[in-house]
Amino acid sequence: MKDMEKEKWTDDVLDSLTGIRQAEPNPFLLTRIEGRLQAKTGMSKLQVRLAAVGLGILLLSNLWLALSYDSSKLQQANSLTTSYQI
Amino acid sequence: MATHEDLIRQLASGDHQALKHLYAEFGVRVYNTALGMVQNREEAEEITQDVFVEMHRNAGTFKFQSSVATWLYRITVNKSLDVLRHRNRNKRFAFVTSIFQRKSGELNIDAPDFHHPGVALENQENASILFKAIDQLPENQRTAFVLSQVEQLPQKEIATVMNLGEKAVESLLQRAKANLRITLEKFYPDRRKTRN
Structure with a gap:
């Protein structure tokens, strides 16, 4: 009698997954995956654009400085060094 | 309507929408397989993330010798087994340390229901x-x-x-x-x- 009861219980436990439905994951799971992929690919497109703009500004300012350099100032400095024999 | 294989090709070429479609198709299946294997919601979600990150990384080298579903199930099972092996190592470590820390009382290395x-x-x-x-x-x-x-x-x-x-x-x-x-x-x- 006890054995039959035990067997019935074991069968019931083994059958307990019958009709199991799919569990729903966290609704933000896709966002987390996208976040991880974003982090993995390194810089975002916005960051790349900002870096490119920064580099452009740096190059342009250097170019502007080079072009606007007054060569007469250099001559003045040279004449000073010769007159004071530095 | 794009096939799963088309979506993998689109993903490999950097199409972000393909990831969304693939997740809509396989996300729940991957999560449920991981959940059945590791019996923990947080770990199952971690595994699901890992599976999709790996899918994204290897989309360009996928040879289409098996279906996309089979490929994803394989990755899920392997990642779940990795988690279980890691958990078992931790259990063994907890058992060993408990031997040296008898004062702390009962051994509590079993997972909750x-x-x-x-x-x-x-x-x-x-x-x-x-x-x-x-x-x-x-x-x-x-x-x-x-x-x-x-x-x-x-x-x-x-x-x-x-x-x-x-x-x-x-x-x-x-x-x-x-x-x-x-x-x-x-x-x-x-x-x-x-x-x-």
Whole structure:
């Protein structure tokens, strides 16, 4: 009698997954995956654009400085060094 | 309507929408397989993230020799087994340290009861006991049983996922059920005690 009861219980436990439905994951799971992929690919497109703009500004300012350099100032400095024999 | 293979090609070429479509198609299946394997929601979500990150990384080198579903099931099973192996290592470590820290009291290395949210309410108690027994199965038997009973895959697909023949899967399932029966018979007296 006890054995039959035990067997019935074991069968019931083994059958307990019958009709199991799919569990729903966290609704933000896709966002987390996208976040991880974003982090993995390194810089975002916005960051790349900002870096490119920064580099452009740096190059342009250097170019502007080079072009606007007054060569007469250099001559003045040279004449000073010769007159004071530095 | 793009096929799964088309979506993988689109993903490889950097199409962000393809990821959304693939997640809509396989996200729940990946999550449920991982949940059945590791019996923990947080870890199952971590595994799901890992699976999709790996899919994204390897989309360009996928050879289309198996279906996309089989590929994703394989990655999920492997990642779940990695988590279980890591957990078992930690259990062993906890056991060893407990030997040296007897003062701290009882050994508490068993996972808490797992309640699968997809199980009918009247079966929750029995299913929780069954998951405890599944936790004691060897890796291959556990994988076959979870894919068959939780994910409800046909034996043919389980065989493809596990890279085995159909006969081998059938034998694994039989052994898994026999082992579960042995484990459950050991659990039975405990249950009687708690009921009385």
